Amino acid sequence: MTIIKHRLFWPSVILVALLVVNMFTANQFITVRDGHLFGVLPDILRGSAPLLLVALGMTLVIATGGIDLSVGAVMAISGAVACLLIKDLGNQNAVGSVLLIMAVAIGASLLLGLWNGTLVAVVGIQPIIATLILMVAGRGVAQLVTDGQIINVQSSPYAAIATGHFLSVPIAFLIAIAAVVLTVLLTRRTALGLLLESVGGSPTASRLAGIRARRITIMVYVVSGGLAGLAGLIYSANIKSADSISAGNLIELDAILAVVIGGTALIGGRFSIAGTVIGAILIQALQVTVVAVGVPSKATLLFKAVIVVALCLSQSTTFRQKVFGRFKSRPAVTAEVPA
Amino acid sequence: MLKRLSVAMVGAVLLSSALAGCGGGDDSSSGSGSDDKIVLGFSQVGAESGWRTANTKSIQDSAKAAGIELKFADAQGKQENQITAIRSFITQKVDVIAFSPVVTSGWDAVLKEAKDAGIPVILTDRSVDSQDTSLYVSFLGSDFVEEGKKAGQWLVDQYKGKTGTVNIVELQGTTGAAPAIDRQKGFADTIASDPNLKVVKSQTGDFTRAQGKTVMETFLQSTPKIDVLYAHNDDMGLGAIEAIEAAGKKPGTDIKIITVDAVKDGMTALSEGKINYIVECSPLLGPQLMDIVKQVKSGGTPEKRILTKETTFTQEQAKTELPNRQY
Numbered sequence: 001m002t003i004i005k006h007r008l009f010w011p012s013v014i015l016v017a018l019l020v021v022n023m024f025t026a027n028q029f030i031t032v033r034d035g036h037l038f039g040v041l042p043d044i045l046r047g048s049a050p051l052l053l054v055a056l057g058m059t060l061v062i063a064t065g066g067i068d069l070s071v072g073a074v075m076a077i078s079g080a081v082a083c084l085l086i087k088d089l090g091n092q093n094a095v096g097s098v099l100l101i102m103a104v105a106i107g108a109s110l111l112l113g114l115w116n117g118t119l120v121a122v123v124g125i126q127p128i129i130a131t132l133i134l135m136v137a138g139r140g141v142a143q144l145v146t147d148g149q150i151i152n153v154q155s156s157p158y159a160a161i162a163t164g165h166f167l168s169v170p171i172a173f174l175i176a177i178a179a180v181v182l183t184v185l186l187t188r189r190t191a192l193g194l195l196l197e198s199v200g201g202s203p204t205a206s207r208l209a210g211i212r213a214r215r216i217t218i219m220v221y222v223v224s225g226g227l228a229g230l231a232g233l234i235y236s237a238n239i240k241s242a243d244s245i246s247a248g249n250l251i252e253l254d255a256i257l258a259v260v261i262g263g264t265a266l267i268g269g270r271f272s273i274a275g276t277v278i279g280a281i282l283i284q285a286l287q288v289t290v291v292a293v294g295v296p297s298k299a300t301l302l303f304k305a306v307i308v309v310a311l312c313l314s315q316s317t318t319f320r321q322k323v324f325g326r327f328k329s330r331p332a333v334t335a336e337v338p339a
Numbered sequence: 340m341l342k343r344l345s346v347a348m349v350g351a352v353l354l355s356s357a358l359a360g361c362g363g364g365d366d367s368s369s370g371s372g373s374d375d376k377i378v379l380g381f382s383q384v385g386a387e388s389g390w391r392t393a394n395t396k397s398i399q400d401s402a403k404a405a406g407i408e409l410k411f412a413d414a415q416g417k418q419e420n421q422i423t424a425i426r427s428f429i430t431q432k433v434d435v436i437a438f439s440p441v442v443t444s445g446w447d448a449v450l451k452e453a454k455d456a457g458i459p460v461i462l463t464d465r466s467v468d469s470q471d472t473s474l475y476v477s478f479l480g481s482d483f484v485e486e487g488k489k490a491g492q493w494l495v496d497q498y499k500g501k502t503g504t505v506n507i508v509e510l511q512g513t514t515g516a517a518p519a520i521d522r523q524k525g526f527a528d529t530i531a532s533d534p535n536l537k538v539v540k541s542q543t544g545d546f547t548r549a550q551g552k553t554v555m556e557t558f559l560q561s562t563p564k565i566d567v568l569y570a571h572n573d574d575m576g577l578g579a580i581e582a583i584e585a586a587g588k589k590p591g592t593d594i595k596i597i598t599v600d601a602v603k604d605g606m607t608a609l610s611e612g613k614i615n616y617i618v619e620c621s622p623l624l625g626p627q628l629m630d631i632v633k634q635v636k637s638g639g640t641p642e643k644r645i646l647t648k649e650t651t652f653t654q655e656q657a658k659t660e661l662p663n664r665q666y
Contacts (some may be wrong), residue, residue: 026560034587040560047553149389150548150574152604163585239548239578246547290542291554292561297514297543 007263010314011278014307018285019044025292036165040288042173046162048284049172050075050231052277053179054251055258057224059276060183062259064220065200065268066120066127071228071255073138074112075248078105078229079236080145083153092155102158106229112138113225117218131221135252142244151242162238172234179227184273193271196220200268258283261311377636378408379629380428382438384465385416389602393666394439394464394622401625407632418442422449429456435632437461443468443517450474459635463628465517477631477641481620481649483518487525489618489651490569490597495533497595502535505566508558509541510551510579512571518620519543522571522599539565544575551578559586570598573605573617580613591615601652603664609657617657619649622666 003009019041023029028039054071061068082105089097112134119130164171187193195216198206203213228248236242260266261282262275286304295303313319379402383395395411402409410433412424418441428436429452436458440446446467453460454474462478469475498505507530512519523541530536540558544551551570558565559582568583570576576598583590590596590613598605601619608614624647631641652660 027563028560040557043556043560047556143386148386148392150604163581235549239552239581241548243548243574246545246549287553288557291540291557294540294542297511297541300514300543 007272007315008275008278011261011263011275011282011311014311015278015282015285018282018289021289022285022292025289032168036168037170040292042170044281044285044288045173046170047288048281049162049170049176050235050248051251051254051258051284052176052280053227053231053234054248055255055262055276055280056176056179056183056273057220057227058252058255059259059262059264059271059273060187060196060220061127061224062256062264062266063196063200063268063271064217065203066217066220067131067256067266068116068221068224068228069128069131069252070112070116070134070138071224071231072248072251073135073142074109074225074228075232075235075251076139076142076242076244077112077145078109078232079247080142080151080242080244081105081108082158082233083151083236083242084145086153086155086158087151089155092153093157095157098155098157102161102233105233106226109229109232110222110226112229113222114218116225117221120221121214121217139244142242142247146242146244148244153240153242155240158233158237159240160237162234172238175230175234179230180273180277187273197269197271200270202269254283255280257308261308261315263315376406376408377435377632378410378431378433379632380410380412380425380431380433380436382412382414382421382424382428382436384414384421384439384441386413389666390600390620390622394624396665397623397625398463398628399625401629405626405629405633407629414441416441418445425449425453429453429458432456433458434636435459435461437463437628437632439464440467447471447474461628461631461635463624464622472643476635477643477645479624479628479631479645479647481647483521483620484525485646486518486599486618486620486649487522487527488529489525490522490599490616491526491529493597493616493618493651494530494536494567494569494595498533498535505536506562506564507536507538507567507569508555508562508565509538510544510554510568510570510575511541512543512546512575514543516546518599519546519571526569538569544570544578546572546574548574548578548581551575552582553578555579555582556585559583559588565594567595567597570596573598573600573602573608573614576614577604577608580608601664602666603661606652606657606661606664609652609654610661612654615654617652619651621647621649623647 022040026040030037030039030041058068082101085101086092086098116131116134119125120127160171162172166174187196195211198211199213199216207213232248235247258279259276261279262272264271264275286307290300290303381398384391386392399409399411410428414421414424421438421441425436425438426449436453440462443466447469450460450469451474460475462475464480466478511523540562542554544554551574568579570579576596580590583594588594596614597616598614599618599620601617605614605617609617627648634641
């Protein structure tokens with residue numbers, strides 16, 4: 001009974017259900033081929049990496065009561081910068097140069113995050129407006145960088161971050177998990193998590209209690225920008241090209257959804273990284289299932305909506321009490337009616 | 340105070356009439372000074388893709404070559420910008436207006452204004468859904484159903500006289516977009532003539548590489564045997580090639596690939612043997628547009644529906660055509 005009451009019980013059940021469906025529709029669910037994992041499960045995990053990274057940053061931002069709408073644009077800029085620089089390399093397969101370029105792209109993303117954080121914490125613009133600026137303008141910047149064209153690269157070390165394997169596990173998923181583990185350690189093994197929740201609960205009270213609320217707020221936007229930049233690299237490496245028009249398009253909404261599915265409150269003050277991980281993988285699994293089952297294109301969005309609605313209802317205590325606690329509570333309800 | 344205001348108003352009136360006079364004089368001088376110089380007002384959708392950029396460049400270059408003065412306005416994907424641009428073309432009294440509508444509906448009022456002003460309107464690339472077809476003189480653009488049919492016909496010819504089922508998967512364009520609906524329809528109608536050809540999976544890939552790759556990955560995982568991939572544009576096809584290679588199959592050999600568009604990246608893959616056949620959807624409609632503009636200006640009536648000059652490419656043809664691809 002207690003496990004059913006756990007916040008992540010229903011999202012986990014739906015995730016497992018989706019995976020079970022894929023077990024039946026897929027030729028190979030999980031197997032080892034050419035020395036690495038192959039099948040629909042590794043595909044889902046690999047495909048969920050960009051969303052997982054973006055949602056991780058979003059979780060921290062939302063924990064402080066903010067929101068970051070610019071993540072998709074940051075992804076586009078990061079991929080565009082990286083591909084443009086790699087394309088001009090004499091030897092695109094030079095590992096050192098590619099790593100340096102990736103660092104440059106992530107550095108640029110951190111700066112974009114700093115811009116967001118400054119607007120929110122120093123200038124005092126509402127987060128939704130502050131990040132909306134970069135959401136709209138950032139995609140324009142990315143298109144300017146690529147001159148509106150799709151930029152192709154032929155760099156195997158770059159492609160490896162999305163499609164390669166390390167110890168037979170997809171590298172993209174390992175990167176995402178490493179980011180998750182690092183974040184968990186930093187927020188749950190140090191006081192940082194507590195400070196985040198405190199700022200999310202009440203920035204003013206936190207400041208009066210001696211917490212540098214402004215610094216914490218700037219930091220989460222910087223982290224969110226950096227993670228979005230990393231996601232942008234994986235996205236563009238996956239297709240070996242920078243597509244500044246569609247890279248990360250609408251991913252901010254999927255990321256917010258993943259965070260909400262994971263049980264983090266949008267008003268801030270409470271967050272669950274494990275929940276976000278389940279949420280992000282669930283969204284990716286849902287996308288794969290839609291194609292695998294053969295839901296017609298026109299009905300895809302409706303199908304997804306039905307699942308998400310069911311999920312949100314299952315997380316609402318009021319709804320659960322009304323439906324599942326009906327028989328128990330009925331006498332009490334009828335007793336109250338005459339009054 | 341009142342006096343000063345009235346002086347200012349008189350001044351303003353005088354100034355505006357002087358400006359109007361100036362503008363009028365300018366108009367007449369350009370009219371009489373260069374009688375053969377036609378003025379064309381063109382409102383473009385935006386610069387959302389490489390295809391669109393090539394489209395814009397073609398129109399600008401061919402206007403210059405044809406000696407037509409082009410007034411170019413970029414609508415940045417917004418209908419209201421486009422309506423503003425067309426209104427400004429009407430007040431500027433251009434000779435001909437041409438535009439690629441951002442959306443299909445809501446054009447009747449502004450097109451009526453152009454008609455009342457006696458300025459002929461030509462639609463390019465995309466159509467409008469106005470009931471009154473007298474609002475425009477001609478629609479120049481690709482026939483997406485025809486593109487689907489060409490793709491289907493190649494497949495029918497490939498498998499003519501062969502037995503055994505051919506499993507086809509389809510990557511559709513953005514759900515609800517005209518090219519996606521029509522390319523699907525034309526293809527389906529044509530392959531219906533051969534009962535062996537079966538579309539086993541069909542899903543949207545949103546015209547993007549990343550979605551094309553993701554959806555193809557799942558197709559490969561959930562379909563026992565795929566013989567043919569039909570993608571509604573090159574980009575989705577290119578994404579799918581990545582997925583096919585990652586699954587250890589050879590694109591173009593193990594799975595035959597047909598796409599639409601023929602942009603440079605697609606043509607490169609075709610010449611490398613990774614794609615088998617591309618149906619062209621050409622953005623280079625500038626020269627044809629200029630011909631229609633001249634025809635309209637000299638009092639002729641062009642056909643109501645003019646198709647863009649387009650072809651299809653096999654792997655061999657791609658090798659010869661590739662060096663000339665501009666986009």
